[in-house]
Amino acid sequence: MATIVPLSDAVADLVRDGDEVALEGNSALIPFAAAHEVIRLRPRDLTLVRMSPDLVYDQLVGAGCARKLVFSWAANPVLGVTGSLHRLQDALVNAWPAPLEIEEHSHAGMTARYVAGASGLPFGMLRGYAGTDLPQYTASVATVRCPFTGEELDAVSALNPDVAIVHAQRADKSGNVQFRGAGGMQREAVLAARRSLVTVEEIVDELSPVPDATVLPSFAVTAVAHAPGGAAPSAADGFYDRDDEAYRAWDEISRDRTRFGLWLEGIRVEGTDTV
Template identity: 45%
Template structure:
């Protein structure tokens, strides 16, 4: 049965106030379109989890969607701080949990495996243990040095953007791979947004590239350009100019409100957003085709 629905419908049906939402993607394939739709629908009291919050969570916190953030690294990549999230944390307006990158991924791996926690080697980030009581040390039962343990993370909803998927939710992604697979397997519900919807035969032609299988997916949404200002390998480049611009926009509540009013509330969907960006931006973000070599899977 086809799981293909609009992003608007997917967010309405699968994201509820108070949910733990994991928007996956490491610098690449970040699901900005879904974040904007959550803002437009006025979802509240969300716990926003991400290994690298990026601008998507700055915007969602600015819009009043979040009560808590769970993260590892936090920042405007290559530019500086996430001004809005940082200010909310410093004012005590936002709850938070911080982990190392590996700690966050280990939490998702535990959740995906159905385990209550998983161990990891000690790190140099002992200050994280002091600030986060959920990071614990326990004795190695085999007599070695103590190990760090972190609790499982099972988001209510994982949102994953991919390059292509079939209508059932089998999904291909390539380029920089982040925590998409772990987040999807750990979550209770999975929303996929995809640059392209392709026939199942295309997915079957390269099964090793199927990072997300249909049996764990609840909704598939055809949303081209869903990761701008992030990028989708092979489709469009990262919009570095916007990352620099956001640093200035986020300096004042007035400019942030003006941005949200124009670029989130003021457009109906991602198609309207992309059109509004204009031909000059489209041309700037174009990428040249560069194909990998063919693989012969053989016939049997």
Template identity: 45%
Template sequence: MSVEDKLMSMKEAIKKFVNDGDTVYMAGFTHLIPFSAGHEIIRQKKRNLTLCRLTPDIIFDQMIAAGCAKKVVFSWAGNPGVGTLRAFRRAVEKGYPNSIEIEEYTHFSMICRITAGALHIPFIPLKSLRGSDLPKYNPNIKVINCPYTGREICVVPALNPDVSIIHAQRADKNGNVQVWGILGDIKEAAFAAKRVIVSVEEIVDENVIRSDPNRTVIPDFMVDALVEEPWAAHPSYAQGYYDRDNEFYIEWDKISMEPETLQKYLDEWVYGLENRAEYVKKLGVEKIMKLKPKSFYSLPVNYGIYM
């Protein structure tokens, strides 16, 4: 795939690579959550998606409320630091706006699934699920006898999404993607998926990427679509670019309390906007400046070079 074919808008990326009925993995553990992509999926009215991620967060609450999901595969669901995901609960308990299936794991067993997918092995063993109630309620968690010790051990199946969606700090135009701060499940999500959409805060010169190669967690040949999309993770954060908007997470609890107020939010902040640039403009200068972090650089590393 040429550089020209890979670079596109978020609207183009979602239209081209996310289909109704897909299994969609949205990476980012508290950090670099791809909200812009989630909003575009809502805007394009994608349906019957199986949505997967560690800690669904409020992006899944929004997508469920918009009717995008038929199933959620997850580990712990909640509005971090605040409380429950109200739209998620309405869908599970009351079938509103539609009923959804749930498949629950622990954080570790969920990351084991996506790691197995990245390694392209059929399952992965782990000890931590023994003694919990999850194997009783999740038939995908199996108990087998270890071929080496003979002891019982749990295994979980590989997760290979149709598409993984990732946000990162920067990449070059070829799609070599760099991340720092909390890495979470970003690399595994990319290597496990059939198709990969990456948005970044900025596209930088190849020399910038080469100057610090250890930060490159996704190589260019894994990336199908590359989108330059500043503030794509808001209200979560991008280390070094903007902080987490804690005020919004608290506000979301009130917004999502009733379907009517949640729909009003979607109409104003998702359906009513053409793209992320309009979203950032609507956020306003005061909010943007409030979330801008102070500079705090790591010490340089001498890689050396033979001239």
């Protein structure tokens, strides 16, 4: 059953050196506050998993927390195809602040991996990798033959992160979680993970029914932390919109190691969550 704990305590308890960590959220409800708490605690050698790495993983990579990234697309979404993640690029090209290994998938492949992990299955299947060289270079991709039709299909190993971290609108005092808006793989990531943390905008006595909202039951969640504004600068439907100016500002901050270092020092020392 989920316990309601302060954010700093939850991150300190759940995220450990060498963990595989998934911070999910599809352009909205991205758990920035939790990610910044991870940066403050400085765990090392993390394998970061995410459908679409953007600013939050650029920051974690730049902080030296990661040794590997498992992903399907990476960019600053406000700047589109020109929106490079400069800290990620620096790690890949120059091994700064540390070398970074990458494992790339399509969105469909990552989805199949999460669904398999959430379903307690060893692998997922899709057709989208046919004709590619991914099986040659990616250990989590293989081929299987259907026992019913004989068709050869692509197989991807299940994702079962050590920790999944997501953000939601609200939870009740028992730790049941409700989130709505732009959906992603938050539910599947939590169900697939060994441990999970959900940060929320508010904690209420009882959850009210909301059309199209998803509920994660308390028994599927390890910890819930009250973190108002915890998804900013991304959006939280019903609470705040995405701060596009913060995303644009990050492009300049992250281009320069010195300027990034000043931002990082503010996160570590002052506990600011400005971007």
